[in-house]
Amino acid sequence: MSGPVKLRAEHVRKVFxxxxxPLVAVEDVTMTVRENEFVTIVGTSGCGKSTFLNMxxxxxxxxxxxxxxxxxxxxxxxxxxxxxxxxxTLFPWLKVLDNVKFSLKKKKGLSAxxxxxxxxxxxxxxxxxxxxxxxxxxxxxxxxQRVAIARALAYKPxxxxxxxxxxxxxxxxxxxxxxxxLKVWEEHKTTILFxxxxxxxxxxxxxxxxxxxxxxxxxxxxxxxxxxxxRDYHIMTTEEFIAVKREVMDLIREExxxxxx
Amino acid sequence: xxxxxxxxxxxxxxxxxxxxxxTGLLVLxxxxxxxxxxxxxxxxxxxxxxxxxxxAIKAIQDGxxxxxxxxxxxxxxxxxxxSTLFALPIGLLMGNxxxxxxxxxxxxxxxRYMPAxxxxxxxxxxxxxxxxxxxxxxxxxxxxxxxxxxADNVKHVPKExxxxxxxxxLNKWEVLTQVILPYAMPGIMDTLRITLGWAWxxxxxxxxxxxxxxxxxxxxxxxxxxxTDKIILGILVIGxxxxxxxxxxxxxxxxxxxxxxxxxxA
Numbered sequence: 330m331s332g333p334v335k336l337r338a339e340h341v342r343k344v345f346x347x348x349x350x351p352l353v354a355v356e357d358v359t360m361t362v363r364e365n366e367f368v369t370i371v372g373t374s375g376c377g378k379s380t381f382l383n384m385x386x387x388x389x390x391x392x393x394x395x396x397x398x399x400x401x402x403x404x405x406x407x408x409x410x411x412x413x414x415x416x417x418t419l420f421p422w423l424k425v426l427d428n429v430k431f432s433l434k435k436k437k438g439l440s441a442x443x444x445x446x447x448x449x450x451x452x453x454x455x456x457x458x459x460x461x462x463x464x465x466x467x468x469x470x471x472x473x474q475r476v477a478i479a480r481a482l483a484y485k486p487x488x489x490x491x492x493x494x495x496x497x498x499x500x501x502x503x504x505x506x507x508x509x510x511l512k513v514w515e516e517h518k519t520t521i522l523f524x525x526x527x528x529x530x531x532x533x534x535x536x537x538x539x540x541x542x543x544x545x546x547x548x549x550x551x552x553x554x555x556x557x558x559x560r561d562y563h564i565m566t567t568e569e570f571i572a573v574k575r576e577v578m579d580l581i582r583e584e585x586x587x588x589x590x
Numbered sequence: 591x592x593x594x595x596x597x598x599x600x601x602x603x604x605x606x607x608x609x610x611x612x613t614g615l616l617v618l619x620x621x622x623x624x625x626x627x628x629x630x631x632x633x634x635x636x637x638x639x640x641x642x643x644x645x646a647i648k649a650i651q652d653g654x655x656x657x658x659x660x661x662x663x664x665x666x667x668x669x670x671x672x673s674t675l676f677a678l679p680i681g682l683l684m685g686n687x688x689x690x691x692x693x694x695x696x697x698x699x700x701x702r703y704m705p706a707x708x709x710x711x712x713x714x715x716x717x718x719x720x721x722x723x724x725x726x727x728x729x730x731x732x733x734x735x736x737x738x739x740x741a742d743n744v745k746h747v748p749k750e751x752x753x754x755x756x757x758x759x760l761n762k763w764e765v766l767t768q769v770i771l772p773y774a775m776p777g778i779m780d781t782l783r784i785t786l787g788w789a790w791x792x793x794x795x796x797x798x799x800x801x802x803x804x805x806x807x808x809x810x811x812x813x814x815x816x817x818t819d820k821i822i823l824g825i826l827v828i829g830x831x832x833x834x835x836x837x838x839x840x841x842x843x844x845x846x847x848x849x850x851x852x853x854x855x856a
Binding site for chain 2 (some may be wrong): 338386387388397405406407408412414416418421422423431432434461466477481484486563585589
C-alpha cells in the first residue's frame with residue numbers, strides 16, 4: 330500500500346472533563362490510513378476507539394495532537410468524512426430512496442436526475458433495489474444499516490468512518506453484512522476506517538488492524554493482514570487467518586484482563 | 591378463560607378487548623338507569639337518561655345548545671391557538687438551545703403550578719369581561735404545560751441522527767429545520783392534541799365569571815337553578831366535543847405522518 334495518506338493522526342489525545350475531574354479517554358493514537366485502504370481498529374469496550382472515530386469525524390474536538398484528513402486539520406464535521414453509526418440513523422420520515430438522496434443535498438453540480446440515479450445505483454449495490462419507496466420502519470435492522478451504508482457511500486466522502494455498524498445485528502446477519510461491505514468496497518474502491526470489538530470482523534475486513542489498549546486508549550500494535558482478496562467467509566477457517574487471529578486475541582486478552590482489575 | 595383474559599402484559603384477542611370495553615360502558619349506563627328509574631336517588635341529584643334527552647331536545651329547539659357550543663368552540667380554538675403560537679417557537683428554542691432553556695424554564699416552571707382559576711379576578715382586571723378574558727384563562731391553563739412538552743418532543747431527537755446530518759455537510763440551522771423539526775413533528779402533533787384536550791377542561795373556569803353564553807356558562811347557570819339535567823347535558827356535550835377534536839387530530843396525524851406508526855416515532 331503506497332497511495333497518498335488520507336488520514337494522519339499523531340499523538341492524538343482526548344481528555345474529557347467529568348464534573349470537574351479530567352478523564353483521559355484517548356491517551357495517544359498515532360496512525361495513518363492510505364487511499365483505498367481498509368483499516369480497522371479493534372479494542373475492548375470503553376477503550377476510546379469510538380471517541381477517536383468521532384474525533385476524526387469532527388464531532389468531538391481533540392485535546393492535543395495532530396489530526397489531518399487529506400492534509401487538512403480536522404476542525405469540525407464535514408462532507409469529506411462519511412460516518413455510519415451502530416445506532417440506526419435513517420430519517421424515519423423519508424422513504425429509502427430519499428434517505429440516500431439526503432446525503433447528496435450539499436453536492437454541487439448534480440441535477441435532480443443524476444442524484445436519483447446515484448441513489449438507485451447504491452441501493453442496488455447493497456442489494457436493496459425494489460425497496461426505494463419503503464419507510465425505514467418497514468425494514469429490518471440489517472436492511473436499515475445497508476441503506477445507511479448506501480447513503481454514506483453515495484456522496485463519495487474522502488474517507489468512510491464506521492463505528493461498529495453491525496454491532497446491533499445478529500451473528501448470521503452480521504456475517505452477511507461483512508461480506509456485502511467487502512463486495513461493495515471492492516467494486517467502488519474507497520478509504521474505510523472501521524471500529525469494532527469483534528476480532529474476526531476486524532481481521533476479515535482489514536488490510537491492517539490497529540489493536541488498542543484498554544482505557545485510556547493507546548495503539549498497542551499494528552497488525553498487517555496478509556490475506557488475499559477478494560475474501561469470503563471461508564477464509565476465516567484458514568491457517569493464515571487463525572495465525573493473525575491468535576496474535577490479535579493475545580493482545581486483546583492482555584487488555585481485557587487489565588481492564589477487569 | 592379468565593386466565594387468558596388476565597394474562598400479565600400480554601395481548602388479548604381483539605373481540606374480547608372490544609367486548610370488555612362495551613361492557614364497561616354498559617355497566618355504567620345500566621347502573622345509572624337502575625339508580626334513577628328505580629327512584630333510589632332524587633332527580634335533583636341525578637336525573638334519568640330520559641330527562642337528559644328531553645333537556646337536549648329542548649336546548650336544540652330553542653337554539654341555546656348551538657349558541658353555547660359556537661361560543662365555547664370559538665373561545666377554545668382562539669385561546670388554544672394563541673397558546674400554541676407562543677409554545678411552538680419558545681418550546682423549539684428551549685429544546686434545542688440550553689441558553690433558552692436557562693432563560694425560560696425557571697419562570698415557566700414557577701407559573702405552571704399556579705391554578706388557572708386563581709387568575710380569573712386578575713384577568714378581568716387586566717382585560718375586562720369580554721372574550722379576551724376567556725382567552726387569557728385558556729392561555730394560562732394551556733401554555734405553560736404545552737411549551738415544556740414541545741421542548742421535550744424536540745429533545746427526543748437522537749444525537750446520532752443529528753451527528754449523521756452534520757457529516758452530510760449541513761450547518762446547524764439546516765439540521766434544525768430539515769432534521770430535528772421533521773423528526774419531532776409527530777410528537778409535537780401529539781402534544782397539540784393533548785393540550786387542546788386540556789383547553790376543553792379549562793372551559794368552565796374560563797366561563798366562570800362574566801359570560802353570557804357558552805357551555806361552561808350554561809353549566810354554571812343551571813347549577814344556580816338546580817337544573818341537574820342541564821348540568822349533565824353540558825358535561826356530556828363538552829366530553830363529546832373533546833373526543834371529536836381528539837380523534838380529528840389522531841386522524842390528521844395518521845395521514846400526515848404515515849411513517850410514524852402510533853403517532854410517536856421510535
